[in-house]
Amino acid sequence: MMGDYTREAGGAAIGARLRRLSAAFDGDVARVYAALGISFEQRWYGVLNQIVLRGPTTVGDLATALRITHVSVSQTRQSLEKAGLVVTQSDDGDARRKRLVLTPAGQALVDRLTPLWRAFADAALALDAEAEGLAVALDRMDDALARRSLFDRIMDRAKAP
Amino acid sequence: MMGDYTREAGGAAIGARLRRLSAAFDGDVARVYAALGISFEQRWYGVLNQIVLRGPTTVGDLATALRITHVSVSQTRQSLEKAGLVVTQSDDGDARRKRLVLTPAGQALVDRLTPLWRAFADAALALDAEAEGLAVALDRMDDALARRSLFDRIMDRAKAP
DNA sequence: TGGAAATATGTAGGCGGCTACATATATGTC
């Protein structure tokens, strides 16, 4: 069921495989932007995509939607502002919240990259189909970890010395 | 087949899921060491494990076995040397190669942590069983990427404008 | 109404990888 590498790598195997695979994805996506001469940071995508889908959105809501920390979103926001793609609106009546809004330049970039992003999505869907069952297996892993975290599972076993 | 998040996240979904999952694994493993009061860098594991399995080993062979770059191994080696767990032997008759050898302190740490690493491996195997088919699906993804890289797949689709 | 607690965001520093480039040694070929 599991290859030689898994046995050799011990308990680190699954984590290492997932890390390697996600890094491979990231690398190839970065190479696409580079090959097309587009200056684009990958971490921008999630935030821009959410703003397109939902309109002006706060840091916290973006973090929730993207399932990353607000800190990462905050850093991405700074980067997007520096690049002139997004501005911040102190909005609402709640002065703690900041809404991220596309600038005209941001909208133009989104319009320009939308066909490319569709190509990404198509390629990812095709890959997912070829790696039949990957998404479902990832769902099952999420469920298993929700039932009992890896931390707890290890500590259970580490108790008996 | 794929959840709402996938649709919302677009093409970044699989990559993001893999990244998040591997980070979750890393985080929980780090928490285990912390909870047990053990000062241990995770990236040490792969190198130490390989040295235990194969005896003194070179940077390049470790990189191949662990499927990471020689640069990462080189950095890990520095860290292991600074921690006094490993020393370098300029060996062979080929003065380019450096073999990494466990120090007594390194061997003692390995002996001490071996039961914990077994707990890691057991927990990972149990998780893999619960997330039935994950390892196999990852194999299929590796195969699919070997047939044609994500880069090529995207560029194929990006050509037609 | 005046804090205490909750919520939203930001800063500092770290992690395990990576690419691009540099250096040292070995090998093969004319």
Added chain:
DNA sequence: GACATATATGTAGCCGCCTACATATTTCCA
């Protein structure tokens, strides 16, 4: 035997994300 090329390792600097902690604002309740 000299020199081009291949191989082994190292350095600099980056990436996307993280935790721990700090700050600003709002809300709740005695």
